[in-house]
Amino acid sequence: MSYKNEQLSEEKVFKDPVHRYVHVRDRVIWDLIGTPEFQRLRRIKQLGTTNLTFHGAEHSRFNHSLGVYEVVRRIISVFKDYPNWDNDERLLCLCAALLHDLGHGPFSHSFEKVFKLDHEQFTQKIILGDTQIHKILEKVQPGFAQDVADVIGKTYANKLVISLISSQIDADRMDYLQRDAYFTGVSYGHFDMERILRVMRPMEEQAVIKSTGMHAVEDYIMSRYQMYWQVYFHPVSRSAEVILTKILHRAKFLYEHDYAFKLKPAHFISFFNGNVTLQDYLRLDESVVHYYFQLWQDEEDAILSDLCERFMDRRLFKYIEFSPNRMMREWMELYSLFKKVGIDPDYYLVEDSSSDLPYDFYRPGEEGERVPIYLQMPNDELKELSRQSDIVEAISGKKRTDHKLYFPLDMLKEKAQNSDVKRILAILNGQGVVNHHAE
Amino acid sequence: MLNNHAKILAFFSQVGEVTGRKKLQKMIYILQACGVPFEEKYQFHFYGPYSEELSLRIQELCNLGFMNETKEEKSSYVQYRYNLTEDGARFLQQSALDMPDYKAQADMLMANSSRFLELVATMLFFRDLPQDEVEKKVQKVKPKQHYTAEEFARAWKMIGELVHENSVDGIQNR
Numbered sequence: 001m002s003y004k005n006e007q008l009s010e011e012k013v014f015k016d017p018v019h020r021y022v023h024v025r026d027r028v029i030w031d032l033i034g035t036p037e038f039q040r041l042r043r044i045k046q047l048g049t050t051n052l053t054f055h056g057a058e059h060s061r062f063n064h065s066l067g068v069y070e071v072v073r074r075i076i077s078v079f080k081d082y083p084n085w086d087n088d089e090r091l092l093c094l095c096a097a098l099l100h101d102l103g104h105g106p107f108s109h110s111f112e113k114v115f116k117l118d119h120e121q122f123t124q125k126i127i128l129g130d131t132q133i134h135k136i137l138e139k140v141q142p143g144f145a146q147d148v149a150d151v152i153g154k155t156y157a158n159k160l161v162i163s164l165i166s167s168q169i170d171a172d173r174m175d176y177l178q179r180d181a182y183f184t185g186v187s188y189g190h191f192d193m194e195r196i197l198r199v200m201r202p203m204e205e206q207a208v209i210k211s212t213g214m215h216a217v218e219d220y221i222m223s224r225y226q227m228y229w230q231v232y233f234h235p236v237s238r239s240a241e242v243i244l245t246k247i248l249h250r251a252k253f254l255y256e257h258d259y260a261f262k263l264k265p266a267h268f269i270s271f272f273n274g275n276v277t278l279q280d281y282l283r284l285d286e287s288v289v290h291y292y293f294q295l296w297q298d299e300e301d302a303i304l305s306d307l308c309e310r311f312m313d314r315r316l317f318k319y320i321e322f323s324p325n326r327m328m329r330e331w332m333e334l335y336s337l338f339k340k341v342g343i344d345p346d347y348y349l350v351e352d353s354s355s356d357l358p359y360d361f362y363r364p365g366e367e368g369e370r371v372p373i374y375l376q377m378p379n380d381e382l383k384e385l386s387r388q389s390d391i392v393e394a395i396s397g398k399k400r401t402d403h404k405l406y407f408p409l410d411m412l413k414e415k416a417q418n419s420d421v422k423r424i425l426a427i428l429n430g431q432g433v434v435n436h437h438a439e
Numbered sequence: 440m441l442n443n444h445a446k447i448l449a450f451f452s453q454v455g456e457v458t459g460r461k462k463l464q465k466m467i468y469i470l471q472a473c474g475v476p477f478e479e480k481y482q483f484h485f486y487g488p489y490s491e492e493l494s495l496r497i498q499e500l501c502n503l504g505f506m507n508e509t510k511e512e513k514s515s516y517v518q519y520r521y522n523l524t525e526d527g528a529r530f531l532q533q534s535a536l537d538m539p540d541y542k543a544q545a546d547m548l549m550a551n552s553s554r555f556l557e558l559v560a561t562m563l564f565f566r567d568l569p570q571d572e573v574e575k576k577v578q579k580v581k582p583k584q585h586y587t588a589e590e591f592a593r594a595w596k597m598i599g600e601l602v603h604e605n606s607v608d609g610i611q612n613r
Contacts, residue, residue, distance in 0.1 A: 118480060154483040155565075155580050324441050325503040325526060328533065351441060355495040371485060399498040 003027065004091060004140045014066055018179045022070040028140055029069070029094055035132040036282075037102060041065055043285035047180060048107045049240035050231065052314050054184035061101050067179055071171035072097035072164055074197050075207070084202040089161050092144070095137065096151035100165050100172060102126050102133070106286040107244055114248040115271045117281075124149050125278050159205040167206060169196070169217065169373050177223050180231060188226035191219040201376055208374040208382060217373060218391045225395055233354040235404055239316040242406045246347045247293065247307045254301055263295055303347050315410070320428055322351060322405035330427050331405075337427075341420045348408050355401040443478045444500055445534035447493075450477075451506065451523040452531060454545045458520050460494075461486050465556035466548045467493055472563045473601050475541045487561035487581070497521065505530055544601055551597075558586055559594045 001007075006027035014022040024030050032038055041062040051057040072093050079085040103122030105111050112118060126133055127149045137145035150156035154166055164171055174193050181189025199213030209217055251265065255272040265272075267288050270280040296308040310316060324331070331351075338345035373385040386396040407428065415421045450467065457463045468488045471477045479493040500506040505527030509520040523531075548556060558577065565576045574591050 112480075116478075120482065155576070157579050157582075323503070324444075325505065325530070328530060332533065353441075353499060355499055399495060399502075401495075401499045401502055 018067055018182055019070045022066045031136045032098055037126050037131050037133045040282060040285060043287060044104055044106055050237045052240045053234050053236040057184045059183045061104050064176055064179055065098055065101055067175035068171045069094060069098040071175050075164055075200060078197055078200060079202045082202050084204060092147055093161055093164055095148045097165055097171055100152050105284060106289045110241055110245040110248060114245060122281055123152055129278050160202055163206040168370055177227055184231050186231060188230060189223050191223045192216045206371055208376045211375040211377050214375055214389055218389050221392050233402060235319055238352055239406055242317060242350045242352055243307055243311050250304045250307060265292060317406035318409040319404045319406045322403045324403060334424060334427055337420050337424050341415055341418055343411060350406045352406060353401060353403045355399055444496060445531055445536055446477055447496060448505060448523060448527050448531045449536055449538055453542055454549055456520055456522040458518060459553050460519050462553040462556060463521060464489055465560040468560045469548055470541055470544060473544055483564060487557045488564045558590055559597055562594055
């Protein structure tokens with residue numbers, strides 16, 4: 001039997017809190033899970049700094065990747081009897097699902113922003129580079145690694161295959177919504193996935209939903225909407241992320257200005273220099289980042305040590321609602337006042353915006369980039385979801401943005417007798433300082 | 440503050456009004472590929488490289504009153520137009536941006552259709568491939584566009600011209 005078709009002598013299962021069990025029978029999948037590149041995902045949290053708000057959110061990219069694989073495996077078990085489905089694509093789908101987040105690093109969002117990196121490019125590099133993952137994929141057949149990379153990069157010719165992992169209703173979202181809801185402990189984020197999987201039908205370029213499953217899809221869309229605003233964009237987690245980003249900025253700045261670190265930050269040097277190799281990237285995980293933050297608390301540089309202490313001890317910035325348009329003048333005054341009182345505004349006065357579009361659609365003739373969700377009507381006609389569902393229509397195409405201004409209230413209060421600080425506090429209080437707390 | 444937003448406003452102050460979301464997406468992508476430091480992340484989508492971040496940022500700028508979006512119902516399609524508002528221009532004046540001069544490239548792009556820019560952007564998306572494989576890859580991922588040999592030739596010519604403009608660094612590796 002070829003490696004491609006080789007089955008394990010008995011099925012392996014991973015106990016999973018969301019899907020109960022993750023089932024593995026293909027030798028290729030089992031081998032991929034065992035590689036160092038995949039095991040590294042155990043050391044990268046799925047939700048970055050969210051655990052500082054929702055303490056249960058300690059789950060990893062490893063958990064999520066296995067979950068997406070399992071959802072795709074179940075979708076394929078529904079699809080296998082339908083004419084639009086080519087079962088030769090089965091293993092490709094499973095591999096792409098398992099490996100789709102392989103290139104995520106620790107605290108991806110902040111690292112990507114500061115060091116101008118792209119985790120998707122690293123996913124491609126891990127799959128196509130000199131790695132164990134690559135060797136296993138090429139053992140399936142020459143060119144198979146490229147196919148997996150193309151599916152994940154959305155440049156594979158079969159759009160149906162891409163849509164299972166990346167579309168407005170895909171295995172990735174179905175897993176992370178439920179998993180993140182489970183681990184954060186929130187009550188939103190739940191929907192009837194089993195029902196959705198039962199009513200998914202393969203079409204030429206995407207999966208569609210039998211119209212009888214519309215209400216399950218409504219629930220899924222609403223779950224997504226609520227999870228974004230209640231969990232993913234939570235202002236306290238964003239405060240931690242703001243501090244994390246500023247730590248990285250400060251460390252990079254110091255390195256570029258020949259600052260003598262007490263311990264050479266060897267793991268970060270190529271990040272600071274902008275020449276990160278695949279090996280450098282794979283060596284960095286959250287334990288390494290925490291190790292440096294721990295050390296940097298004792299650095300001479302007051303800004304670096306203070307920011308690291310804040311991050312490690314969860315002494316986060318406070319925030320106010322902030323409209324960049326209405327408050328431009330106040331922003332400029334705050335910026336100069338911060339400088340005047342010796343608090344560097346480039347590190348301690350930070351505007352942060354979050355935006356989301358819960359469901360996008362387009363009408364004939366409009367230029368839409370996201371393929372909408374289609375319902376398959378009893379006469380086989382396809383109708384776009386928001387035309388059939390009042391609930392989905394109500395939130396369709398609506399982008400929501402939240403702007404906040406973050407600052408260290410404790411630091412300001414220490415200088416509360418200073419007249420400039422009084423003015424700063426007056427401006428900030430004018431906008432209503434929010435007392436943040438963990439939920 | 441809002442530096443990446445300001446970069447988009449600066450783009451509009453250079454090119455004026457842009458008609459069509461696809462055209463806007465592709466223009467920013469192509470300029471980014473030429474080394475203009477726009478920070479929006481792009482992925483491959485339905486019409487080639489597409490940035491969800493850019494799409495959200497444009498909406499944020501509209502919500503803030505810094506940009507204006509006009510929706511025009513045509514006979515068989517809908518067209519969106521984008522331009523800078525007075526508030527946007529004022530905000531831009533207060534931003535300390537350090538951007539290269541990319542007016543010549545932007546004007547070159549403005550003069551072309553969104554279909555053609557989609558081709559150029561898609562070819563640039565695959566710029567790490569050997570040149571002879573780029574066209575094959577484009578045909579494979581966009582079989583329904585039926586791009587002609589003449590269009591490919593024109594696209595290569597434009598890419599060459601973009602590279603030779605002095606003001607930016609030429610096509611960047613991905």
